[in-house]
Amino acid sequence: MSSHKHTIVIVGYGGMGSYHTQLIEENGRLEVAGTFDLLAERRSASEAAGYTAYASYEEVLADPKVGTILIATPNDVHKEIALAAFRAGKHVICEKPVAMSSDEFIEMTQAAESAGRVLMVHQNRRWDEDFRVIKEMYDHGTIGSLFQLESRVHGANGIPGDWRHVKAQGGGMLLDWGVHLLDQLLFMIDSKVASVSSSLSFILGNEVDDGFEAVLQFENGVKAIVEVGTTNFITLPRWYVKGTEGTGVIEDWSLTGRIVTRNQESEKLEPTPIRAGVGLTKTMAPPSEGATITEALPPAAELASSFYTNFADVIEGAAEPIVKNPEVLRVLKLIEAIFAAAETNQTIKDFDLY
Template sequence: MFKVGIIGCGSIATHRHIPEYQQNKNAEIIAYCDVVKERSDELAAEFGGTSYSDYHELLQNPDVEVVSICTPNYLHAEMTIAALHAGKHVLCEKPMATSLEDADAMIKAAEENGRTLMIGHNQRINEAHQQAKKDIAAGKLGKLYSFKTTFGHPGPEDWSVDGPDSWFFDKKRAFIGAMGDLGVHKADLMRYILGTEFTEVGAMIETSAKKADVDDNAVLILKTADGIIGTLSASWAYNGQEDNSTIIYGEKGILKLNADDVYTYQFVSSDGQIEKEQLGEIQTNEEGGQKNSHTIDAFIKALTNNEAPICDGYEGRASLNVIIKAIESAQTKSITLI
């Protein structure tokens, strides 16, 4: 059984990481850390374990084998590198870093210390997305033409433990807004499902709905090396209903993923035949949306079997690169090579 330490005890930890570790029979949380020590104290008192306010002290605990980094974006690299050098395996929330240089340093630290680094791109694990990847690889859609993928909701105010004062809205701590919170998920998902890399991006990124110095609305046009073109939308201004859907258009039909509340996988063939399947549910920030993403299961499975995780540091870096180049595109008002 892997002994786990949680670094950062905000909403992503309490709603996702902690419950999923608790449901995994091969993991046990023995340490919690947060700069607001009352948070880690409460969790330690409720579930058992040691509470820390300094993550360096948690990393000095020889019993901790695995850590989850659930802190603001600007701390991901620093804490991940320290944990890897302390001999811990690391599951780091996305985006993995705020620069490619930091991402490279994280990858290097994992390799130097022989430890596993997984980035929390949980959309890869969703059942409909898993099926789509298999079907596309098997040629079910034939030649792929285009796609549109969207991730939007009203914003992190009701989700973050700090509400409207959340670090999500602070550029120094967040680096980017909806693009880093949601857009990087979809960049990663499309790379994964399509099985290819993006080579060009054109982006329009705005702050229009929130009082913040980070983006809250972004639309990207992306192109792959083999000519697939599509759009990616990330928004904190989808008021009323969350949208976490992906549609892929190909020679033999259309694939709709998580576009319907019931039938999360739908294939419409070129002759109009419709195939519908209920393949799990995607997590949302809406009430009742805190379903098991199986991210922790995937992480612990990789550790148990001594195998590469579903999203390692190299994959996390490649998805981060798409977003960084999108920012460059928006700033220069030009198509940017990835």
């Protein structure tokens, strides 16, 4: 491990750029050497927070003490900022979605490779505890073999901010939240995506999607339903997962949730019919007493290290990246398939993700 701290300049000192300063400060191996933003008011905000505000990107690139550029600008300019960084011999951490298309990302990875520099994409939601609880259940069969996963995020605030409304800047919810939810699924499920169907919503009348639903069928039989909504005044659970031996639910970010499994010890009794609406049902009656066990969620699966520690290890040549570029490329290609499936109203099967 290197004894000196790796210096980073944050390009784009907006919402996420300023959050990165906090996250980097919490990590002993990296330090923020300053920021650069096109807007004078954001440069003043950076100075006010105690971070040098560079006057231009050229000045950042010319500074030999800067080892890494962290890109936290709107999505349409990630590529050009990254390519200039590689030309100047800097490493790059880039916010998600890393690029506007898979082709753009391929150009970025090739530039990184030619320059012998690291490009790592901030797919930080692989570290989310709710996701890691589901990963634990998937990896260890806590509720039997997981065969259906429903991953949702619901808000009621519409599309926030300015550039997120603009198609040419990479706006819309599939690129914004979709990239996280899809990255989580592809990171966890070690099987190829066999087919995709989807629909995008334009309820708010923007030129970009304000939400979407996608259904992914994996070759190993797992089905995943992914949904993002921004007009949901009542939210559905963050996760609802079904396994061969039980069902799990995680309601929210605070990890309110439970698993209910079949009680192997209990005698198999027919459920007692219940009145449901104006009808009678045995099929939809609750399980007979003692037939199931309700338990707390399992502890979250651990990842080898935090994003930033992993980045420091990677640039020191001491570890493989946890977020690997071929995985990022696969997610971008999947997003392209989801857009195509929605546009053509077809299930897409002929994949070129791999």
